Amino acid sequence: MVSRMVETIHPVSRLDGTIRLPGDKSISHRYAMIAALAEGASTIHNYSSGADCQSTLGCLRGLGVPIEKNGSTVTIQGGGLKSLKAPAGTLDAGNSGSTMRMLSGILAAQPFPSRIAGDESLSRRPMARILAPLTAMGARIEARDGRFPPLAIHGGRLHAIDYTLPVASAQVKSCVLLAGLFCEGATTVREPTPTRDHSEIALREFGAEVESIGGVITLQGLPKLKARELAVPGDLSSSAFFLVAALLIAGSRIAIEGVGLNPTRSALLDLLAAGGAKLRLLNIGQVNGELVGDVLIEHSGWRGGVLEKGMTAALIDELPVLAVLGAASRDGLLVRDAQELRVKETDRIATVAENLQRMGVEIAIREDGFEVAGQQRFHAAELDSFGDHRIAMAFSVAALAADGPCGVHNSDAASVSFPEFYAMLRSLAG
Ligand code: S3P
Numbered sequence: 001m002v003s004r005m006v007e008t009i010h011p012v013s014r015l016d017g018t019i020r021l022p023g024d025k026s027i028s029h030r031y032a033m034i035a036a037l038a039e040g041a042s043t044i045h046n047y048s049s050g051a052d053c054q055s056t057l058g059c060l061r062g063l064g065v066p067i068e069k070n071g072s073t074v075t076i077q078g079g080g081l082k083s084l085k086a087p088a089g090t091l092d093a094g095n096s097g098s099t100m101r102m103l104s105g106i107l108a109a110q111p112f113p114s115r116i117a118g119d120e121s122l123s124r125r126p127m128a129r130i131l132a133p134l135t136a137m138g139a140r141i142e143a144r145d146g147r148f149p150p151l152a153i154h155g156g157r158l159h160a161i162d163y164t165l166p167v168a169s170a171q172v173k174s175c176v177l178l179a180g181l182f183c184e185g186a187t188t189v190r191e192p193t194p195t196r197d198h199s200e201i202a203l204r205e206f207g208a209e210v211e212s213i214g215g216v217i218t219l220q221g222l223p224k225l226k227a228r229e230l231a232v233p234g235d236l237s238s239s240a241f242f243l244v245a246a247l248l249i250a251g252s253r254i255a256i257e258g259v260g261l262n263p264t265r266s267a268l269l270d271l272l273a274a275g276g277a278k279l280r281l282l283n284i285g286q287v288n289g290e291l292v293g294d295v296l297i298e299h300s301g302w303r304g305g306v307l308e309k310g311m312t313a314a315l316i317d318e319l320p321v322l323a324v325l326g327a328a329s330r331d332g333l334l335v336r337d338a339q340e341l342r343v344k345e346t347d348r349i350a351t352v353a354e355n356l357q358r359m360g361v362e363i364a365i366r367e368d369g370f371e372v373a374g375q376q377r378f379h380a381a382e383l384d385s386f387g388d389h390r391i392a393m394a395f396s397v398a399a400l401a402a403d404g405p406c407g408v409h410n411s412d413a414a415s416v417s418f419p420e421f422y423a424m425l426r427s428l429a430g
Pocket of ligand 1: 026316
């Protein structure tokens, strides 16, 4: 998603205030897809306002699912596992890898053919990772060059499998589990390292039988899914930008209410706290099986450190903004085993490095990560999201701490996950 929108960010003296974030992107996708397969009307409160989650709703509408929206509340009229209709045209996943990868699990099991496509960025992202397990389940799918979108999905009967994920990916795990809904018997997914478990939790909420023991997830096929009323917690990955901003800017104090604190997502909070960040969690409770609470952060130093192995999977979406924090940390930040960054909305190793270098920050690039020395200064520069929402927001945060105004080009990419980002930043900056 490349446009000509430029956001000018001026350095701020401090950030202060209390905010509530739009619903978690990962959870919103899952609730919408599962609600479409449940029997009855599900109401989803605080559904993500991001364009990605609207792409999921658009695709579901294309499959004949009645959906109503009232602000951030979405009502989805599900008709059971057999209710989807053949789409009239190509389903549009936009910029959303989650939409394409997870929905493909459902589409592969339908008694009709479908075609799903995405924007320029999504069209370059790897799909072989879902084609392998779906083909093993009996699906017939054609992809451009055998591995890229668009996907032409023939649709048909699938059979349950026992699948070991070659890469840690919650999207692939979820794709297989969603396909497993339509299979007789038990579908098993084995994870090399834990990834976000929102699909497992959501499927249980809607009444499916899902067991998860030591990285082995087993779903019983052909469940009767029942419509639910659900509330999506605030998006922890969106909170990362404000948490890092508070750590970068002296005198800052931010309270973020009602954020998702699922342990498979909250490695960021542990990492910040372990490195010396003044961070507190309050009012922790459970909503629809997901841990939710308030996060309070005050400006403080962060030591930095080394991120590798399973840690990188747990922090994958937060690594761009952590690179920014790393440059201001005491000891710097080394990230390795994060090859997955290369196949996100942009090659995030390249786009992080490019923007840091434009700000005069030194970064050493590795094939599987990067190394930034600590105690560096951010110089005013013209920055670019390169069409990637997390790069737009990470470098808007860096710009707040720069020595002069910065332009963030293609800043509207932020709306892919967080359309309210700039307005909330302004409200915190007073
Ligand atoms: C997501 C999983 C991650 C993450 C993405 C959302 C999900 O992708 O980067 O933003 O909702 O399951 P991978 O599964 O490719 O690691």
